[in-house]
Amino acid sequence: MNIVVCIKQVPNxxxxxxxxxxxxxxxxxxxxxxxxDDKAGLEAALRLxxxxxxxxxxxxxxxxxxxxxxxxxLAMGADEAVLVTDRAFGGADTWATAHTIAxxxxxxxxxxxxxxxxxxxxxxxxxxxxxAENLNIPNISYAEEIKVEGEYVTVKRxxxxxxxxxxxxxxxxxxxxxxxxTPRYMTPGGIVDAYQKEIKKITRADLDVADxxxxxxxxPTRVVKTFTKSPxxxxxxxxxxxxxxxxxxxxxxxxxxxxx
Amino acid sequence: MDFKLSAQQxxxxxxxxxxxxxxxxxxxxxxxxxxxxxxxxxxxxxxxxFMGIPYSKEWGGAGCDTLTYEICLEELSKVCATTATMLxxxxxxxxxxxxxxxxxxxxxxxxxxLCTGEYLGAFALTEPNAGTDSSAQQTKAVLDGDHYVLNGxxxxxTNSGYADTYVIFAMTNKSLGNHGISAFxxxxxxxxxxVGKEEKKMGIRGSSTCELIFENCIVPKENLLxxxxxxxxxxxxxxxxxxxxxxxQALGIAEGALDETIKxxxxxxxxxxxxxxxxxxxxxxxxxxxxxxxxxxxMYRAAIAEDEKPRYSEEAAMAKLYxxxxxxxxxxxxxxxxxxxxxxxxxxxxxxxxxxKITEIYEGTSEVQKMVISKYAFK
Amino acid sequence: xxxxxxxxxxxxxxxxxxxxxGVSHELLGKARELAQKMETKVTAxxxxxxxxxxxxxxxxxxxxKIVLVDNKDLxxxxxxxxxxxxxxxxxxFKPAVLLYGATAIGRDLAPRVAAKIRTGLTADCTKxxxxxxxxxxxxxxxxxxxxxxxxxxxxxxYRPQMATVRPGVMQKIKPVEDASAPVDNxxxxxxxxMKDVQILGVVKKESHKIDIQDAKIxxxxxxxxxxxxxxxxxxDCANALGGTVSSSRACVDAGWVEKDIQVGQTGKTVRPDLxxxxxxxxxxxxxxxxxxxxxxxxxxxxxxxxxxxxxDWGVVGDVTKIIPLFTEGVKKAIAERNK
Numbered sequence: 001m002n003i004v005v006c007i008k009q010v011p012n013x014x015x016x017x018x019x020x021x022x023x024x025x026x027x028x029x030x031x032x033x034x035x036x037d038d039k040a041g042l043e044a045a046l047r048l049x050x051x052x053x054x055x056x057x058x059x060x061x062x063x064x065x066x067x068x069x070x071x072x073x074l075a076m077g078a079d080e081a082v083l084v085t086d087r088a089f090g091g092a093d094t095w096a097t098a099h100t101i102a103x104x105x106x107x108x109x110x111x112x113x114x115x116x117x118x119x120x121x122x123x124x125x126x127x128x129x130x131x132a133e134n135l136n137i138p139n140i141s142y143a144e145e146i147k148v149e150g151e152y153v154t155v156k157r158x159x160x161x162x163x164x165x166x167x168x169x170x171x172x173x174x175x176x177x178x179x180x181x182t183p184r185y186m187t188p189g190g191i192v193d194a195y196q197k198e199i200k201k202i203t204r205a206d207l208d209v210a211d212x213x214x215x216x217x218x219x220p221t222r223v224v225k226t227f228t229k230s231p232x233x234x235x236x237x238x239x240x241x242x243x244x245x246x247x248x249x250x251x252x253x254x255x256x257x258x259x260x
Numbered sequence: 261m262d263f264k265l266s267a268q269q270x271x272x273x274x275x276x277x278x279x280x281x282x283x284x285x286x287x288x289x290x291x292x293x294x295x296x297x298x299x300x301x302x303x304x305x306x307x308x309x310f311m312g313i314p315y316s317k318e319w320g321g322a323g324c325d326t327l328t329y330e331i332c333l334e335e336l337s338k339v340c341a342t343t344a345t346m347l348x349x350x351x352x353x354x355x356x357x358x359x360x361x362x363x364x365x366x367x368x369x370x371x372x373x374l375c376t377g378e379y380l381g382a383f384a385l386t387e388p389n390a391g392t393d394s395s396a397q398q399t400k401a402v403l404d405g406d407h408y409v410l411n412g413x414x415x416x417x418t419n420s421g422y423a424d425t426y427v428i429f430a431m432t433n434k435s436l437g438n439h440g441i442s443a444f445x446x447x448x449x450x451x452x453x454x455v456g457k458e459e460k461k462m463g464i465r466g467s468s469t470c471e472l473i474f475e476n477c478i479v480p481k482e483n484l485l486x487x488x489x490x491x492x493x494x495x496x497x498x499x500x501x502x503x504x505x506x507x508x509q510a511l512g513i514a515e516g517a518l519d520e521t522i523k524x525x526x527x528x529x530x531x532x533x534x535x536x537x538x539x540x541x542x543x544x545x546x547x548x549x550x551x552x553x554x555x556x557x558x559m560y561r562a563a564i565a566e567d568e569k570p571r572y573s574e575e576a577a578m579a580k581l582y583x584x585x586x587x588x589x590x591x592x593x594x595x596x597x598x599x600x601x602x603x604x605x606x607x608x609x610x611x612x613x614x615x616x617k618i619t620e621i622y623e624g625t626s627e628v629q630k631m632v633i634s635k636y637a638f639k
Numbered sequence: 640x641x642x643x644x645x646x647x648x649x650x651x652x653x654x655x656x657x658x659x660x661g662v663s664h665e666l667l668g669k670a671r672e673l674a675q676k677m678e679t680k681v682t683a684x685x686x687x688x689x690x691x692x693x694x695x696x697x698x699x700x701x702x703x704k705i706v707l708v709d710n711k712d713l714x715x716x717x718x719x720x721x722x723x724x725x726x727x728x729x730x731x732f733k734p735a736v737l738l739y740g741a742t743a744i745g746r747d748l749a750p751r752v753a754a755k756i757r758t759g760l761t762a763d764c765t766k767x768x769x770x771x772x773x774x775x776x777x778x779x780x781x782x783x784x785x786x787x788x789x790x791x792x793x794x795x796x797y798r799p800q801m802a803t804v805r806p807g808v809m810q811k812i813k814p815v816e817d818a819s820a821p822v823d824n825x826x827x828x829x830x831x832x833m834k835d836v837q838i839l840g841v842v843k844k845e846s847h848k849i850d851i852q853d854a855k856i857x858x859x860x861x862x863x864x865x866x867x868x869x870x871x872x873x874x875d876c877a878n879a880l881g882g883t884v885s886s887s888r889a890c891v892d893a894g895w896v897e898k899d900i901q902v903g904q905t906g907k908t909v910r911p912d913l914x915x916x917x918x919x920x921x922x923x924x925x926x927x928x929x930x931x932x933x934x935x936x937x938x939x940x941x942x943x944x945x946x947x948x949x950x951d952w953g954v955v956g957d958v959t960k961i962i963p964l965f966t967e968g969v970k971k972a973i974a975e976r977n978k
Contacts, residue, residue, distance in 0.1 A: 016787050031274075071271060098754060121784050123904075124762040126750035129718070133754035138835045139718060141747040154839070159655075159743040160899075164715075165840040172836075179898070186275045187309040188332070189322035195268045220759030220797040224778075226790045235935075237947050239955035246956045247964035250936055251972060253952050254913070257934055 001054040001148065001170075003045040004105055005078070006115040006131065007038035009062055009069035013120045034069045037116025041176035043183035044146050045114050046077045052148060055079050057108055061089060061101050067199055074194035075186035081197065082108070086204040091216030094122070098130030100214050103207040105135065112153065113173040117142060128175035139173040140166050144180060263557075265327075272328045276335035279308070288340035291466035292611050297422055298466055301343055305377060311350065312375025315359060319367070320375035327563040330508040334559075337512025338519065341615035342466035344512065348505035349418040350374070353623075354381020357427050357498045358445060361486040370425055370445060382423035383502075384414040384446075384472050385495050392625055394429075395438045395492060399474060401430035406481050408432075408444065410474040413456070416622070420470035421455045424448055427498070428472070429491045441491035445483045452477030463614035500573050503623045504566060507559045507579035510587035510619035514552045517587075517612045521545070521594040524607070528599075541597060548590045555579075555586040574636040581629035584619035591616045645798035648674045649706075649734035651725065652685040652697060653744055655716070659693055661853065662740030662806035667701035669767055669809040670738060673777070674703075676769040677735065682706055683820075684737075686724055688714035691822065698820035701812050705822045706732060712829040715841065716744050719833040722751040727827045729756055734799045736777050738767075741803035749803050759794030760801040765808055766791075777802070786904045786927035807852045807908045808931075849883045851900050856882025856913045859902060859929070860890055863918020863939055863958055867895035872962050873917060879969040885909065887919050903928035918958040921946025938962070 011030045019026050034042070048054040058073040060066045061084040070081035084104045092100065105113060113132070118125035132139030144163060145156035155174060157164045186194075204214070212218055241249060265273070283304055291298050305311055314329040315321025329351065336344040355374040358366060358381075373379040390396040399412025410430055417426070426446045433440035446453055456471030486494050522545065525535040535541045562579035565572035591613035595602040602609045620626045648670040653660040663683075670681040683702035685693060687709065694705050708724050725748065729737065737752075739745035741763050753760035766780035770793070777800040780791045794800040851857060858877040860870055870884065877884045886896045888903050902909055904924035914932035919925060921937070921944055929935070930949045937950035938958040947953040954961065 011784070013784050013787065016784055068267065068271070071267070075271065075275075093759065094750070095753060095757070095759065098750075123781075123783060124760075125746045126753065126760055126762060129747055129750040130754035133722075133751050139747075139751070140836065141718070142743055162841060162843040164838055165842070167837040167839050168835060185279055185308050186271070187322065188272055188275065188313045188324050188328065189309050189317060191268055191271050191275065192317075192323045194271075220753075220757070221761055221792050221794045223790050223792050226783075226788050228788055235947075235951040235953060237942065237950075237953040237955065239942055241954065241956060243956060243960040244964050246938070246954045246961045247968050249954060250915075250938075250952070250961075250965055251968040253936065254969075255972065257913075 001048065001052060001111045002109045003048060003054050003056050003112045003114060004108055004110045005038070005042045005045045005056060005058045005073070006101060006105075006113065006127075007042060007058055007060050007069055007073060008035045008116070008119045009033070009060060009066040010035045010119050010121045032065070032068065034072055035116050035119045036178040037118060037176055039116070039183045040178045040180040041114040041116050041174075042073055042076060042078065043181045044143075044176055045112075046184065047181070048112075048146075048148055049077065049079075057082060057110075059084065059101070059104065059108070061085070061097060061104070070199055071191075071194045072186060074197055075190035076184055077190060080200065082200045082202060084202045088204040088211070088215050091219065092214065093219035093221045094124050094126040094130060095220050096214050096216075096218035098127045099134055099218065100207065100209065101127070102131045102134030103209045104202045105131065106208075107202065107206070111170040112148070113137075113171070115173065115175050117175045117177050125175075128173060132173040135171075135173070137171050137173055138168045139175065140168060141175045143174045143176050146174060146176075146180075269325075269328055269331065272324065273331050273335065276332045279304075280335045280339045284336060284343050285339040288342075289605070289608065289611070291340070291342055293605070295460070295465045297468045298343055298346065299422075302346065302377075302380065302422075305347060309377070310347065311377030312355065313351065315355065315371070315375050319359065320372045326504070326566045327560060330504055330559060330563040333505050333508035334512040334515070337509040338516035340466075341509055341513050341612070342464045344509045345418060345464050345467045348502065348509060349383065350381045350423075352502035352505045353383030353498055354419070354423065354425065354427060356501050357383070357443065357485060357494055358425075360497070361443070361490075361494055362445075363482075365482065366445060366485065374425065379424035380419055380422055382417055382419040382426045383498065384417045384420075384426050384428040386414060386416050387412065388415055392628055394495065395441065397429060397431045397441050399428070399430040400434075401432050401442060401444065401479070403432070403481070408479045408481065408484070410444070410446075410452070410477040410479055412474050414472040416459065416469055417472050418467055418469055420472060421458070421468050426472065427485060429495055430474075432488050432491075436489060438492045439489045441495070442488045443485040443491040443494045444479050445485050446477070446479055450477055450479060461618075463611070463616070463618055499623055500576050501566065503576045503580040503629075504559065504562045506619055506623045507555075507562065507576070507583040510580070510583035510616065511552070511555050511559050513612050513616050513619070514548075514555065514583070514587045514590040517591045517594040517609060518545070518548055518552060520607070520609055520612075521597050524598055524601075528601075535597065544593055544597060548593060551586050552590060555583045558582050573632055577624075577629040577632040580619075580624065581626050581633065584616075584626055587616035587619050588613075640798060642796070642798055645733045645735040647679050647682050647732070647734045647736070648677065649682045649684055649728075649732070649737045649799065650702070651737060651739040651745065651748070652683050652693075653740050653742060654685065654687050654690055654693060655744075657687075657690060657693070659696060660740055660742065660806070661811075662742060662745075662804070664700040664811040665806065665809040666738045666740060666804060667697065668811040669804070670736075671701040671812060673736065673767060673769060677775050679735065680704060682732070682734065684708075684725065684728055686710075686713045686721055694822050695819060696814075698818040699814040699816065702820050704820050706825050707822050708825050708827050710827060710829065712834065715838055716748075717834075717836055717838060718747055718751055719835065720829045721748050722755060723829055723833045724827045725752050726755050728825060729799060731825065737799040737801045739801070739803045741805045745803045749801055753801055756799075758797040758799060758801060759792075760803070761792045761794070762803045764802045764804050765789075767802060767804070767809075776800070782904070782927055786923050805908045807910050851883055851885040851902065851909055852907050854883040854885075854909070855911050856880050856915075857885045857902070857909060857911045857929075857932075858882055858915045858917065859885040859887065859919060860896070860917050861887040861919030861925075862889040862893070863920070864890065864895075865918070865959060867893075869959055870895060872959070872966070876915070876962055876966040876969070879966050879973070880913075882911070882913070887922075887925050916946050916950065917962060919946050920944045921949065
């Protein structure tokens with residue numbers, strides 16, 4: 001069985017800070033990681049490799065430094081890595097990204113495609129289903145559990161208050177949640193292997209896509225403004241009250257506001 | 261001269277740091293308080309193939325360079341020196357000599373299992389009357405037909421009681437002095453071999469440190485490691501290699517102490533402001549950070565030398581000497597910056613200070629390191 | 640595609656088991672506001688099987704018109720049949736804007752539709768507005784980088800402009816009694832090729848709690864609560880106040896509470912009348928989920944905790960000591976009031 005896992009290299013948004021003077025993101029020194037939902041997807045694929053001998057190819061669309069994310073995936077146990085990279089792909093929104101990635105995935109053998117639900121930088125949660133639409137295959141989102149039997153996948157698909165048990169024939173695409181599993185660590189030997197493997201590169205010239213469908217030009221949405229939220233005006237802070245005084249203070253405020 | 265780590269080494273560091281933070285740190289206080297050997301961490305080391313990091317894939321190792329292995333010990337030591345001790349004694353002392361001096365049969369029988377973690381290794385040189393004066397070996401090994409009979413005891417042996425194999429040293433020919441010492445591979449089940457009392461220690465309290473007792477212990481002839489009489493030089497070469505690991509451990513302890521302290525002094529307020537705003541704190545931190553960085557460079561240099569040169573005793577000795585004294589100095593000063601809270605077990609700094617001390621003693625005391633360094637200085 | 644041909648604010652109505660999701664009402668409310676600025680009307684798009692009875696409710700909450708696609712194949716949500724039907728609606732009715740709730744359904748359906756139609760989709764919008772530069776483009780504002788920045792996005796050259804919005808972000812209008820709106824029964828036949836995922840079973844998760852997004856009062860616990868057991872005092876407090884307990888991510892990760900009560904960037908967005916933050920430091924990802932609360936009161940032993948920057952009133956102290964005393968005070972005050 002061939003599994004293609006799509007991953008994204010993202011800045012660790014838990015460590016991103018805002019420059020108080022310019023109001024912009026400080027990106028230097030922020031470590032890059034494999035997006036957590038994608039890592040869960042990769043772990044799911046590696047478990048299928050362990051149990052059924054699946055061949056796992058990991059793919060990412062990004063600038064040259066995204067290679068590090070691919071190396072990490074290889075060090076965790078993926079068999080092959082593909083970097084989809086070209087200046088022409090830059091500035092893409094989710095539609096153009098999905099279109100480009102789908103065109104790249106077409107060049108690989110696949111039975112199952114696994115992506116993460118959303119990336120912690122864009123938080124859009126769109127690329128997975130859009131890749132499936134481009135490839136004209138079914139997609140199952142929010143996978144909580146994945147089982148493979150012959151040509152079929154059975155997935156526990158999460159909703160807010162319930163889950164569906166869905167069965168689909170491969171090829172199909174599944175989006176994974178970080179709650180799906182706990183991803184394994186790399187191994188030191190895996191890192192050595194990862195750096196000995198050749199990462200396949202796919203550029204604009206390799207893809208059967210129209211210029212108007214990729215990169216900035218291919219993006220139906222456009223960012224017109226970015227800004228940092230103005231912090232809400234600080235309220236009143238009291239300290240040096242003992243516990244009873246503090247309890248009374250809060251009660252008084254609630255009475256003032258007619259909550260009680 | 262390139263001061264950068266390769267992308268591979270950086271990735272390895274990320275792995276070790278992640279693992280240390282998530283798997284090792286949460287246990288650190290508990291295993292120290294309970295003086296408990298961290299068997300669950302050993303299991304994870306096996307699972308994630310950390311047991312043969314610097315050894316070739318041919319033997320089931322990871323095939324990494326020495327520096328990558330030392331970085332592993334450094335990262336582990338930042339959060340738990342006990343755990344690093346367990347791994348370094350196994351890798352540097354328990355496995356290395358068999359790989360370097362073993363016959364093909366011995367390597368086939370033991371090295372693979374040690375590198376994959378199926379076996380835990382240990383090394384036993386020290387005796388009640390043979391510490392720094394390691395040549396004063398009293399444990400005797402007498403050849404009797406197809407086996408040796410060993411009598412004597414060893415003390416302060418790391419990983420004892422949990423190890424599967426021990427590289428031990430015994431006197432086969434007293435009249436030859438140093439050249440009468442031989443090395444053996446002893447399996448835990450050999451008749452006449454037993455593990456004695458466990459030491460209660462000041463620091464690295466989760467590390468298993470016991471006495472080994474040989475009472476007419478039968479060791480097959482095939483388990484002689486290297487040639488008869490070559491034991492002393494095997495021991496010295498093994499310790500050279502191991503002491504870079506101790507340097508890495510000491511370095512990690514110092515770095516861990518600084519990380520905790522910098523966090524603390526930013527939060528703790530006295531006289532209306534954080535301690536970090538006082539010049540004394542700033543100067544102390546500046547001093548310690550610089551020392552620690554210098555120690556790191558010495559350790560890295562020794563690790564690189566091990567892979568590039570046949571002899572690296574001088575670099576290894578300097579690294580251990582300086583990293584150990586840095587660890588002791590930095591943890592002491594860091595505890596002082598914590599004030600009263602640092603003296604309580606609620607904060608990890610007192611454990612780090614207790615752990616630091618051993619690095620000035622084991623695998624060659626700081627005095628021994630100075631002997632080695634001055635020997636090279638006067639050449 | 641001629642942009643001018645596309646008119647109207649359409650809202651995808653999420654219904655499960657014959658019940659309309661709260662977020663759909665909220666979106667109808669917002670749609671009314673946008674429709675006014677765009678000088679157009681609000682249309683609800685309802686998919687399901689034997690759900691025509693829900694139309695009156697949709698009119699009450701602001702729909703001027705309803706497009707109803709009633710089909711056995713749409714009884715239970717499934718990605719491709721729903722996406723196919725929505726695309727047919729779009730092709731026929733040509734809406735300028737189509738809004739969806741950012742739910743486990745919306746966030747699966749909307750991207751599939753966007754890819755199929757070839758248009759732009761902006762997810763998790765916290766603000767929707769109309770551009771005043773003559774284009775009347777929809778301005779879609781959303782958080783990015785884990786909530787650290789906000790971005791305003793437009794979809795100038797493609798239609799419909801689509802957006803998903805999280806529950807609890809927009810406000811419903813006060814339902815108009817006995818409202819009615821014309822219903823357009825739009826028939827769509829779902830091709831076999833779209834029915835390629837089998838639903839083997841539907842399993843409901845047991846939950847007797849009020850959903851935190853519906854609660855008016857939230858007593859929320861963070862790492863400062865110390866342990867799972869201390870959440871009991873928060874429950875007592877919530878019961879006394881007539882509210883419910885929620886939590887920061889730290890407590891979910893620590894296994895003290897279930898994820899369904901998590902507030903924050905990767906949890907739920909809440910806008911209660913009162914948000915009582917207990918032992919919560921106020922990391923930016925958490926604030927993203929609750930800072931629009933009407934009234935925020937925070938208790939934390941660290942006076943530098945960022946939660947105090949958004950709290951209307953902040954108390955520095957030991958939350959585990961204050962809360963029980965506070966709960967007693969509340970019970971006494973309510974007993975007094977009821978005398």
